[in-house]
Amino acid sequence: xxxxxGLLPVFLLILVGYGLRRYQFPGDSFWDPAERFLxxxxxxLMLIDKLMHADPQGVSLLKLxxxxxxxxxxxxxxxxxxxxxxxxxGPMFTSVYQGGIRFNxxxxxxxxxxxxxxxxxxxxxxxxxxxxxxxxxxxxxCFSFYANASAVNAKAVLKAIASNPxxxxxxxxxxxxxxxxxxxxPIEAAIALIGEMALPFGLLCVGAALKLTGLRADSSPxxxxxxxxLLVFPLVFVASAAIFIDDQQTLLVFLILGxxxxxxxxxxxxxxxxxxSGTMAQIISIQTLLGMATIPLAQWLFDFMSIG
Numbered sequence: 001x002x003x004x005x006g007l008l009p010v011f012l013l014i015l016v017g018y019g020l021r022r023y024q025f026p027g028d029s030f031w032d033p034a035e036r037f038l039x040x041x042x043x044x045l046m047l048i049d050k051l052m053h054a055d056p057q058g059v060s061l062l063k064l065x066x067x068x069x070x071x072x073x074x075x076x077x078x079x080x081x082x083x084x085x086x087x088x089x090g091p092m093f094t095s096v097y098q099g100g101i102r103f104n105x106x107x108x109x110x111x112x113x114x115x116x117x118x119x120x121x122x123x124x125x126x127x128x129x130x131x132x133x134x135x136x137x138x139x140x141x142c143f144s145f146y147a148n149a150s151a152v153n154a155k156a157v158l159k160a161i162a163s164n165p166x167x168x169x170x171x172x173x174x175x176x177x178x179x180x181x182x183x184x185x186p187i188e189a190a191i192a193l194i195g196e197m198a199l200p201f202g203l204l205c206v207g208a209a210l211k212l213t214g215l216r217a218d219s220s221p222x223x224x225x226x227x228x229x230l231l232v233f234p235l236v237f238v239a240s241a242a243i244f245i246d247d248q249q250t251l252l253v254f255l256i257l258g259x260x261x262x263x264x265x266x267x268x269x270x271x272x273x274x275x276x277s278g279t280m281a282q283i284i285s286i287q288t289l290l291g292m293a294t295i296p297l298a299q300w301l302f303d304f305m306s307i308g
Contacts, residue, residue, distance in 0.1 A: 006114045010107065011292045013200055017207020031208045038202050043106075044169030046195030047125050049188075051173025052181070054122030061126050061174060063245065067254065068130045071240035075101050075233055076138060082224060090146035092221050094275040095266075097142045099225035099283035100233065102135055103260040105166065106202030107288075111256050111295060113199060116249060123253045129170035131257070133161045139269060147274040209264045210285050221279055225262075226287050230294040234258035238302070252302065259298040261287035 021031055079100050083093045105128055112124045140157050161167065175181070183191070237258030241251050262284055270280040 007111055007292075007296055010110045010114060010203060013110075013203035014107075014207040014210075014288065017204035018210045018212070019207070020204065021208035021210075031205065034201070035205045035209070038106075038198065038205055040165050042194060042198040042201060044165040044172075045191050046109075046198035047166065047169035048173040048176070049191045049195040050118060050121050051125055051170060052176040052188075054118060054125075054173075054177065061129065064123075064127050064250075065130055067237075067241040067244045068127060068134065070243065071237040071254075071258070072101065072131070072134055072138065074236050074240065078232070078236070079228065082228070086220060086224070088221055089276075091274055091276045092279060094139075094142050094147050094273070095270055095277075095280040095283060096221045096225040097146075098139055098266040098270065098275070098280060099222075099262045099287065100228040102139065102263040102266055103131070103257055104206060104263050104288070105132075106199065106206050107291065108257055108260045110199045110203055111260075112253055115256070115299070116252060120249055120253050123250055124257060125170055126174070127253065127257060129167055129174070132164060132167055136161050136164075139266075140273075143269070143273040143275065206264060206288065210288060211281050212285055219279070221276075222282055222286060225283050226290060229262055229287060230259060230290055234298045252299075255298055255302050256295065259291070259295045261291040 020026075021028070076097075079097050083096070088096060108128070109121060109124055112120045136157065176183075182188075234255055235258075238251055238255045241254040245251065245254075264284055267277060267280050267284060269275070271277040
């Protein structure tokens with residue numbers, strides 16, 4: 001199966017979610033509670049299920065720390081240099097930065113699942129358990145330097161990271177796996193059934209969050225942030241992984257994680273902390289649409305280079 005064919009159901013579900021929201025089915029008030037239900041209940045249980053039973057083929061959490069840290073550090077430096085060149089306003093740079101470095105975990109795990117299977121999902125979940133707290137810290141620091149520093153509360157940031165349901169689900173799944181914890185069969189079956197709902201439901205929520213009215217891609221912050229995230233960051237991230245890891249499946253996972261569009265939650269953070277939230281909303285929508293082409297392209301280039 002080619003990457004394009006494998007990812008087609010993923011992006012079709014996103015478009016279905018957009019269509020449902022656009023035509024107000026089952027009602028506009030449905031989607032915000034639905035996303036909270038996904039974020040706090042379905043997705044953590046899916047991570048517990050996948051990680052509890054997974055064999056990540058010798059790839060440990062600690063083994064992934066170095067490539068993640070190096071990749072994010074290089075990307076941060078490159079984005080800082082771009083800001084020095086283009087001299088965006090502080091709030092505008094926070095949107096460029098979030099757009100250039102954050103990722104959509106729902107699309108990521110769905111893409112990894114359909115392309116590489118459960119073993120790769122376990123590797124992706126482990127990498128995300130490292131990336132999510134680091135990205136939260138980096139983005140908060142960016143806002144503290146370039147936007148409304150008074151709105152940044154270090155204690156609140158640490159509390160948000162510690163209580164992040166995706167991190168909690170990953171930690172519990174890894175702990176159950178490492179300690180060989182077995183739940184009763186009915187409980188494990190129930191968790192598995194709930195977890196199976198997470199990815200399709202998450203993709204519908206991604207589509208429902210798209211805001212395509214008034215969309216334009218003619219400003220340099222939107223274009224540069226999107227080009228960096230979808231074209232430059234995948235190369236940086238997979239090259240950083242290649243320094244420390246020689247397992248091809250792990251490199252492919254890093255490639256997909258790097259090629260993902262930015263997180264929809266970037267808009268909420270931008271609005272809360274004084275960023276350019278309008279620009280952020282457009283970056284999210286444009287990247288999500290472009291990701292339909294750039295993720296298969298990244299996979300094709302990786303395959304081409306591997307053959308070469």
